[in-house]
Amino acid sequence: MSILIRGLAASTCLLASACSLAPPTSLPPPPIPLSWPVGDSYLAQSEVALPTLSHTELFRDARLQQLIATALSENRDLRIAFADLAAARAQVRVVRAGQFPSLGVDGGITASRAGSGGNDQDYNSARGSRVRYTLQGGVSGFELDLFGKLANATEAQRNRAFATEAVARTVRIGLLADIAQAWATYAADRDLLAIAEATAANARESVRLTDLRLRGGVAPRTDLSQAQQVLASAELAIAEQRAALAQDANLLRLLVGADIDPALLPSGLDEIAASFAPVPAGLDSRILLRRPEVIEAEYLLRAANADIGVARAQMFPSLSLTGLLGVVSTGLGNLLSGDAFNFTAGANVGYSIFDAGGRRANVAVSQAQREAAIAVYERAIQRAFRETADALADQGSLVSRQKAASDNAAAAATTARLTEARYRNGVDSFLDSLIAQRSLFAARQQLVGIRLAELQNRATLYRVLGTVE
Numbered sequence: 429m430s431i432l433i434r435g436l437a438a439s440t441c442l443l444a445s446a447c448s449l450a451p452p453t454s455l456p457p458p459p460i461p462l463s464w465p466v467g468d469s470y471l472a473q474s475e476v477a478l479p480t481l482s483h484t485e486l487f488r489d490a491r492l493q494q495l496i497a498t499a500l501s502e503n504r505d506l507r508i509a510f511a512d513l514a515a516a517r518a519q520v521r522v523v524r525a526g527q528f529p530s531l532g533v534d535g536g537i538t539a540s541r542a543g544s545g546g547n548d549q550d551y552n553s554a555r556g557s558r559v560r561y562t563l564q565g566g567v568s569g570f571e572l573d574l575f576g577k578l579a580n581a582t583e584a585q586r587n588r589a590f591a592t593e594a595v596a597r598t599v600r601i602g603l604l605a606d607i608a609q610a611w612a613t614y615a616a617d618r619d620l621l622a623i624a625e626a627t628a629a630n631a632r633e634s635v636r637l638t639d640l641r642l643r644g645g646v647a648p649r650t651d652l653s654q655a656q657q658v659l660a661s662a663e664l665a666i667a668e669q670r671a672a673l674a675q676d677a678n679l680l681r682l683l684v685g686a687d688i689d690p691a692l693l694p695s696g697l698d699e700i701a702a703s704f705a706p707v708p709a710g711l712d713s714r715i716l717l718r719r720p721e722v723i724e725a726e727y728l729l730r731a732a733n734a735d736i737g738v739a740r741a742q743m744f745p746s747l748s749l750t751g752l753l754g755v756v757s758t759g760l761g762n763l764l765s766g767d768a769f770n771f772t773a774g775a776n777v778g779y780s781i782f783d784a785g786g787r788r789a790n791v792a793v794s795q796a797q798r799e800a801a802i803a804v805y806e807r808a809i810q811r812a813f814r815e816t817a818d819a820l821a822d823q824g825s826l827v828s829r830q831k832a833a834s835d836n837a838a839a840a841a842t843t844a845r846l847t848e849a850r851y852r853n854g855v856d857s858f859l860d861s862l863i864a865q866r867s868l869f870a871a872r873q874q875l876v877g878i879r880l881a882e883l884q885n886r887a888t889l890y891r892v893l894g895t896v897e
Contacts, residue, residue: 483604486890489703491692492611495684496604502685503603509596516589523585584734587727594724598894601720605891607683609884612704614676615694616880621669622696623872628662630865634848635659638858651858658865665869697879704883706823707893716812719894725808729801736794815892819885826882833875840864840871 484493500506638655641647681688694700716722847864850856 483890486705486707486886487604487608487703488705489694489700491694492608492700492703495611495680495688495692496607498686499603499607499684500600503683504685505599506596506603509599513589513592513596516592520582520585520589524582580734584731587731587734591724591727591731594720594727598720598724601891601894603683605887607680608704608887608890610676610679610683611694612697612700612880612883612887614673614680615697615700616876617669617672617676618694619696619876620873621666621673623869623876624662624665624669627865627869628659628666631655631659631662634861634865637852646854647858654858654862658862661866662869697876697883701879701883704886706886707889716809716816716893719808719812719892721894722805722808722812725801725805729798729805732794732798732801736791736798812892812894816889819888819892822881822885823889826878826885830875830878830882833871833878837868837871837875840868844868 483496487493487496635652635655638647638652642649642652677688677693680693844861844864844867847856847861851858851861
């Protein structure tokens with residue numbers, strides 16, 4: 429057994445002294461400005477690092493937090509991502525196992541007939557047979573990693589597992605943002621349904637009054653037809669909004685991965701507007717280096733770098749140890765005696781003299797893939813900056829847009845009220861009243877859309893920053 433120990437110790441020394449042919453990983457400088465652009469459509473930002481936030485701090489409504497908590501355990505896309513991550517981590521162990529020797533033991537038994545004159549100690553006089561036991565153990569197919577090929581292969585696979593973990597984090601962040609946006613959309617559609625129902629109720633009253641005026645010979649039939657058009661349009665909007673609400677609920681069920689308690693759904697934008705907290709000002713654009721897509725690209729770049737080491741190591745000879753221990757016993761009784769053990773050891777050296785430049789081409793392929801990985805890394809940073817800058821541009825203009833829409837809705841409501849009064853007093857035509865009602869309906873819908881856009885913008889910033897857990 430001492431021979432086995434000495435052999436394994438020598439192998440360990442060789443592994444410890446193995447060199448790596450992978451070039452050092454050098455990340456390019458981020459191809460983005462060091463601060464956000466500032467202008468009329470951007471909020472003023474200072475170059476201060478963004479503090480760590482959780483989704484519970486950004487999405488403060490307890491009902492929304494309950495939906496998110498359920499989704500984190502039930503969403504199928506997230507389960508797929510976590511399963512892929514578990515497989516990637518296991519694959520690292522598979523590749524790493526190639527760096528260590530494989531120990532195996534084989535046992536056997538053979539029996540043969542023998543003559544009566546045999547006096548071997550294994551001879552069984554009652555049965556006239558000879559029994560032979562064998563036991564073999566050893567290390568087979570163990571390659572000494574002299575040039576770091578196996579270590580670099582493990583490093584490459586480990587970095588790919590880290591990249592898969594970043595993908596899982598991207599799925600998680602996207603899921604939470606999708607739920608927040610779908611939840612806010614449901615609230616907006618509830619408001620739009622209420623607007624449509626109020627418009628329909630007002631149109632029904634207008635139809636009733638216009639019909640009375642027609643019967644009294646005060647209004648023409650065209651006034652009644654126009655009033656009925658307004659009513660039909662409002663009823664169509666009611667049907668559309670009810671379908672939209674059902675679709676919103678279906679989307680939330682899909683995102684959450686389970687059925688939803690109706691009590692967790694909002695009744696309108698007014699009750700949830702304050703629960704979507706804005707992202708604090710003071711973002712340093714280098715915070716995007718922590719975004720999952722950027723992290724994924726960085727680890728894939730590191731993996732490509734390690735692949736170069738693997739390709740380079742393949743240009744050198746490989747040394748494999750095929751056997752360090754062999755044990756053979758001829759009888760059960762002396763199986764563990766010193767004379768029963770036979771030791772064998774061997775090594776193979778393999779090197780291809782001519783391969784038509786295949787191995788050098790393999791190195792060139794790995795180097796080209798690294799250059800592509802660098803470009804992907806830089807593109808991920810540039811895309812992250814663009815998406816974040818776009819979201820900030822929206823945020824910077826939403827306040828003024830919402831104020832303008834609110835003023836427009838208030839003015840439209842006043843116009844509709846005064847025009848209707850003038851029509852009833854015979855001052856204006858019904859067409860003027862009809863135009864005012866349609867303008868009010870459109871203005872109120874526009875205001876709801878902008879208020880929804882503000883909440884969705886906050887969820888979008890959560891998504892594009894990628895640093896919030």
